[in-house]
Amino acid sequence: MTEDLAPILQGLIGALTYQNLFAALAGALAGSLIGVLPGLGPVAGIAILLPISYGLSPTTGLIMMAAIYYGAMYGGSTTAILLNLPGEEASVVTCIDGFKMTKKGRAGAALTIVAVGSFIGGTAAVIGVMLFSPPLAKFAIVFGPAEFFALLTGGLVIFSRIAGGTLAAGIFPMSVGLVLSTVGTEAITGLNRFTFGLDDLLLGITLVSFAVGLFGVSEIMSMVENFEDQVKPIKVKLRDMWPTRKEWRRTWAPYARGSVLGFVIGLLPGARTVMASFISYRLEKAISPHRHEFGEGAVEGVAGPETANNAAATSTMVPLLALGIPTGAVTALMYSALLVHDVQPGPLLMSQHPEIFFGVIMSMYVGNVILLILNVPLIGLWVSLLRIPQHVFLPVILLLAFIGSYSVNSAMLDLWLLPVFAIVGYVFRKLDFTLAPMVIALVLGPMIEKHLREGLVMSLGDASVFYTSPIAIAIWVLVFIVVTLGFWQRVASSIFRVLGAGVFRDR
Amino acid sequence: MQTTSVSKRVSYLAIGGVGLALSAVYLGASSQMPFGTMERPGSALFPIFSGFMLALASLATIWEGWRTDASTRVNLPAGANLKRMAQLIGVIVGYLLVLPWLGQFVSSVLFSALLLRLLSDISRLRILVYSVTIAFALHVVFVTLLKVRMPSGVLGI
Numbered sequence: 001m002t003e004d005l006a007p008i009l010q011g012l013i014g015a016l017t018y019q020n021l022f023a024a025l026a027g028a029l030a031g032s033l034i035g036v037l038p039g040l041g042p043v044a045g046i047a048i049l050l051p052i053s054y055g056l057s058p059t060t061g062l063i064m065m066a067a068i069y070y071g072a073m074y075g076g077s078t079t080a081i082l083l084n085l086p087g088e089e090a091s092v093v094t095c096i097d098g099f100k101m102t103k104k105g106r107a108g109a110a111l112t113i114v115a116v117g118s119f120i121g122g123t124a125a126v127i128g129v130m131l132f133s134p135p136l137a138k139f140a141i142v143f144g145p146a147e148f149f150a151l152l153t154g155g156l157v158i159f160s161r162i163a164g165g166t167l168a169a170g171i172f173p174m175s176v177g178l179v180l181s182t183v184g185t186e187a188i189t190g191l192n193r194f195t196f197g198l199d200d201l202l203l204g205i206t207l208v209s210f211a212v213g214l215f216g217v218s219e220i221m222s223m224v225e226n227f228e229d230q231v232k233p234i235k236v237k238l239r240d241m242w243p244t245r246k247e248w249r250r251t252w253a254p255y256a257r258g259s260v261l262g263f264v265i266g267l268l269p270g271a272r273t274v275m276a277s278f279i280s281y282r283l284e285k286a287i288s289p290h291r292h293e294f295g296e297g298a299v300e301g302v303a304g305p306e307t308a309n310n311a312a313a314t315s316t317m318v319p320l321l322a323l324g325i326p327t328g329a330v331t332a333l334m335y336s337a338l339l340v341h342d343v344q345p346g347p348l349l350m351s352q353h354p355e356i357f358f359g360v361i362m363s364m365y366v367g368n369v370i371l372l373i374l375n376v377p378l379i380g381l382w383v384s385l386l387r388i389p390q391h392v393f394l395p396v397i398l399l400l401a402f403i404g405s406y407s408v409n410s411a412m413l414d415l416w417l418l419p420v421f422a423i424v425g426y427v428f429r430k431l432d433f434t435l436a437p438m439v440i441a442l443v444l445g446p447m448i449e450k451h452l453r454e455g456l457v458m459s460l461g462d463a464s465v466f467y468t469s470p471i472a473i474a475i476w477v478l479v480f481i482v483v484t485l486g487f488w489q490r491v492a493s494s495i496f497r498v499l500g501a502g503v504f505r506d507r
Numbered sequence: 508m509q510t511t512s513v514s515k516r517v518s519y520l521a522i523g524g525v526g527l528a529l530s531a532v533y534l535g536a537s538s539q540m541p542f543g544t545m546e547r548p549g550s551a552l553f554p555i556f557s558g559f560m561l562a563l564a565s566l567a568t569i570w571e572g573w574r575t576d577a578s579t580r581v582n583l584p585a586g587a588n589l590k591r592m593a594q595l596i597g598v599i600v601g602y603l604l605v606l607p608w609l610g611q612f613v614s615s616v617l618f619s620a621l622l623l624r625l626l627s628d629i630s631r632l633r634i635l636v637y638s639v640t641i642a643f644a645l646h647v648v649f650v651t652l653l654k655v656r657m658p659s660g661v662l663g664i
């Protein structure tokens with residue numbers, strides 16, 4: 001028992017050092033700001049700050065990035081409630097009842113309910129991360145190259161399929177990301193692949209300019225496209241911040257359900273926090289005794305979804321920490337940050353770098369407390385920031401994007417690639433393609449190649465190793481089911497339709 | 508808002524076609540790399556794997572485009588919206604062209620000024636004040652305090 005607690009206590013002590021506390025504070029504030037401000041989003045925001053994390057220790061860098069992520073989840077709900085505009089996609093659902101509460105003069109109460117719900121969801125998910133990650137990591141230690149190849153490739157395909165939209169909408173961007181991941185000096189033989197004689201491409205496509213261009217600058221292009229639509233926030237009085245006793249009583253059950261639902265959904269590859277908030281909203285609407293109020297300012301319609309999306313954002317850390325598999329664009333960025341520090345994410349992270357593993361988990365407790373303490377009094381500040389015209393914000397955000405991209409390698413090519421990836425991201429958004437699989441494929445591509453080649457070398461060229469391992473077989477079967485699920489659903493519907501017609505004819 | 512639209516079906520077919528062409532070129536280039544043996548795979552193995560994934564994904568996109576209802580449209584900017592987008596790209600390209608010569612600070616002032624002019628109808632004096640303030644603040648935070656190395660140009664700032 002003492003042995004199990006020792007690394008956890010060590011992680012807590014590590015999380016409470018001045019450096020890590022400051023990183024959690026800075027990340028939470030930056031994340032809240034990123035969530036509140038239009039045009040940036042947590043992926044682009046973390047990508048811009050990624051080069052800063054290179055100068056920090058791996059633990060501190062990861063703490064800051066995680067804090068930005070769950071801070072952004074909270075910040076996005078502020079604009080959803082005050083402006084009926086989601087600051088980030090997971091807050092889309094919060095617009096429905098949150099803005100209606102604002103129109104009834106309950107904006108402050110809605111913001112407080114969200115703040116507390118985010119804290120509860122995030123904290124509950126951290127407990128889940130602490131309980132699930134170690135046994136999962138211990139199980140995955142038996143994985144060899146064949147299992148990892150199956151897990152990474154299969155996970156990438158599943159994620160691309162589930163992440164949203166149609167099969168092509170996920171698989172096409174994923175494939176483009178895989179192709180781009182081959183650019184650069186190949187690790188084993190040192191051959192330069194697709195560098196076209198450019199020294200700046202020897203290290204491959206820079207992740208920061210890729211993510212910032214694809215997510216951040218393309219989002220700004222969409223904003224500029226429809227620029228006349230800007231909404232001013234309603235004034236919020238701080239004395240109206242506290243919900244009534246009746247409102248509080250209605251929040252506890254949605255908080256609990258949202259925490260569990262969000263945590264489970266966040267574990268799944270391909271699941272996005274927006275899925276957690278949508279499913280939570282539907283659940284609350286289905287079982288609430290006040291379901292007639294949904295769409296008109298129901299407290300449950302705000303409490304449940306926001307709790308769920310924060311819990312999901314936190315539980316995405318489980319596959320990253322335990323298996324070394326990023327299941328979203330944000331965790332893909334964290335994955336690459338660990339690689340830069342020469343730390344190999346995977347099942348051995350817990351045993352080889354317990355200070356990183358438990359330090360990050362413990363810091364998420366601390367970060368959630370910081371968010372709760374800071375964000376309620378800072379709501380007035382966020383509202384003031386929203387009054388600053390967008391035409392002032394957009395140059396700042398774009399210049400931040402340029403600085404962040406250039407700072408990695410001091411290469412002009414990284415800056416020139418920004419508008420290229422921005423146009424790609426803009427076109428893909430128009431066609432309802434999902435962008436996250438592209439980022440994950442770019443990050444995971446080198447690891448997939450490594451495990452593919454290792455598997456062949458270790459098996460002396462016998463490719464059957466990739467489909468004879470029981471774990472690999474299970475993963476490939478799951479991939480097949482997920483990719484072809486739509487087809488089987490149509491086959492099943494056709495069979496039931498034919499059988500049903502037959503039954504009626506017989507009668 | 509001024510928009511035009513294009514058929515989603517045509518868009519998917521076009522993207523799928525481009526993807527298929529790119530995968531053909533990519534696979535052709537990959538085949539020039541050493542494949543090695545199965546016991547010691549070479550540099551070409553993973554690019555060929557990725558190229559085939561791209562080809563399959565392109566075929567899936569073409570197939571989905573074929574099955575898409577011809578009446579489904581994709582909104583594209585037109586008129587003033589399109590002009591604004593083109594100007595934004597132009598300002599970004601202009602910034603990248605002058606950055607090595609004029610340096611981060613001056614380029615940022617010009618970039619901010621042009622973007623503010625594009626997106627608002629505030630006075631030129633306010634544009635100048637905002638632009639210099641934005642460029643100065645970013646310069647102090649990132650270049651001076653965080654020691655991020657940005658181009659200083661011929662002016663050395």
